Amino acid sequence: MHVYSDSASERHVNRLAGVENPRRFPAALAGIERAERDGARVEWRSCRPAGEEALAAVHDAGYLDLLRELSAAGEGYLSPDTALGAGSWEAASLASGAACSAVESALAGETAFVVSRPPGHHAGRDYGMGFCLTNHAAVAAGHALANGLGRVALLDWDVHHGNGTQDIFYADERVLYLSVHQSPFYPGTGEAGEVGEGRGAGFTVNVPLPAASGEEVYAAAFAGVFVPVLREYHPELIVVSAGFDAHAADLLGGMALEADSFACFAALLASLARELGAAPLALVLEGGYNLEALAGSVAATVRGVGEEPPDWGYAGGVGPVERSRAALAPYWRGLG
Numbered sequence: 556m557h558v559y560s561d562s563a564s565e566r567h568v569n570r571l572a573g574v575e576n577p578r579r580f581p582a583a584l585a586g587i588e589r590a591e592r593d594g595a596r597v598e599w600r601s602c603r604p605a606g607e608e609a610l611a612a613v614h615d616a617g618y619l620d621l622l623r624e625l626s627a628a629g630e631g632y633l634s635p636d637t638a639l640g641a642g643s644w645e646a647a648s649l650a651s652g653a654a655c656s657a658v659e660s661a662l663a664g665e666t667a668f669v670v671s672r673p674p675g676h677h678a679g680r681d682y683g684m685g686f687c688l689t690n691h692a693a694v695a696a697g698h699a700l701a702n703g704l705g706r707v708a709l710l711d712w713d714v715h716h717g718n719g720t721q722d723i724f725y726a727d728e729r730v731l732y733l734s735v736h737q738s739p740f741y742p743g744t745g746e747a748g749e750v751g752e753g754r755g756a757g758f759t760v761n762v763p764l765p766a767a768s769g770e771e772v773y774a775a776a777f778a779g780v781f782v783p784v785l786r787e788y789h790p791e792l793i794v795v796s797a798g799f800d801a802h803a804a805d806l807l808g809g810m811a812l813e814a815d816s817f818a819c820f821a822a823l824l825a826s827l828a829r830e831l832g833a834a835p836l837a838l839v840l841e842g843g844y845n846l847e848a849l850a851g852s853v854a855a856t857v858r859g860v861g862e863e864p865p866d867w868g869y870a871g872g873v874g875p876v877e878r879s880r881a882a883l884a885p886y887w888r889g890l891g
C-alpha cells in the first residue's frame with residue numbers, strides 16, 4: 556500500500572474546530588504504523604500540491620483564489636465551524652494533490668491511502684464548511700476522469716453526509732457517489748430520495764441511518780444497496796472517503812461501529828474491486844475525532860484491505876435500507 560502524508564497537515568489550524576485539530580494527523584499516522592508493525596506492507600510516499608487543473612475541475616477559480624488569499628493573510632473564516640490559518644492552503648492543496656497521486660498509484664495497481672487534514676467531503680464547488688476547504692476525494696475522482704476513466708465510484712463511509720461531493724457530481728453519471736451516514740445529523744442532506752439529476756439521475760446513492768446504528772445495519776446497507784449497485788455500475792476505480800467518526804467512541808458521531816467494522820468495509824470493497832477488474836482502492840482520510848479510535852480504525856482499514864471479505868448478505872426488512880432500495884430501484888435492475 557502506498558501511504559501519502561505530509562507534515563503540512565499538522566500546520567493547518569482551524570480556530571473554530573476544537574476536535575478537528577493538528578493532533579489528528581499523528582494519531583492517524585500511528586494507525587498506519589500499527590498496521591505496518593502487524594505485517595502490512597507500507598510504502599511511504601511524499602505529497603505534491605494539487606495542480607491548478609485538478610483543483611479547477613471540481614472547484615470554482617474564484618473560490619480557490621479566496622482560499623489562497625485568506626490563508627496568505629493568516630486568518631479567514633468560511634462558516635461557523637471552518638477557519639483558515641497561515642498553513643491552511645498548503646495543507647489543503649497537498650492533501651488534494653496526494654489524492655491525485657493516490658489515483659495514479661491505484662491505476663498503476665497499488666492500493667493507496669492519503670493521511671491528511673483538513674477533511675474534504677463537505678467542500679463544494681464554491682464553498683467550504685464542516686472543517687473542509689478543498690474536496691480531496693472529489694479532486695481524486697476528477698483526476699481519474701481526466702486520466703480517461705469513464706466510471707468512477709466514490710464511496711463515503713464518514714458518519715456525516717458528504718454534501719460537497721454529492722453537489723459536485725449530482726448531475727454527472729461518470730462519478731457514482733455512494734454515502735452511508737447518520738441521519739438526521741449534520742449537514743442535513745443525504746436523504747434516500749436524493750438520487751442525482753439529469754444525466755446523473757440514479758448515480759447518487761444515499762443510505763441515511765438512524766443514530767446508534769452498528770455493524771449489522773451497515774452490513775445491510777453494503778449488501779442491500781452498495782454492492783448490487785457497484786456490481787451493476789462496474790466502476791474502473793473506487794475512491795473511498797474514509798472517515799472514522801462512525802466509531803462508537805467518536806466525539807461527534809453517534810454510531811456504534813468498532814475499528815474492526817472498518818476492516819470489513821475495506822475488505823469488502825477491495826475484494827469487489829478485484830472481482831470487477833477495477834483498480835485497487837484509493838482511500839482518502841475524512842473525519843474521525845477520538846484520537847485512539849482514529850488510530851485503531853486506520854490500522855484496521857489498512858489490515859482489512861488484505862483480508863477475506865465478510866460474508867454479508869441482505870435478507871430484507873431493514874427500514875432505511877428498504878427506503879434507499881425503493882428510491883433507487885428505477886435506476887438499478889439489481890434493486891428491483
Ligand SMILES: [Zn+2]
Pocket residue numbers: 713714715798800841842843
Ligand atoms: Zn465526518
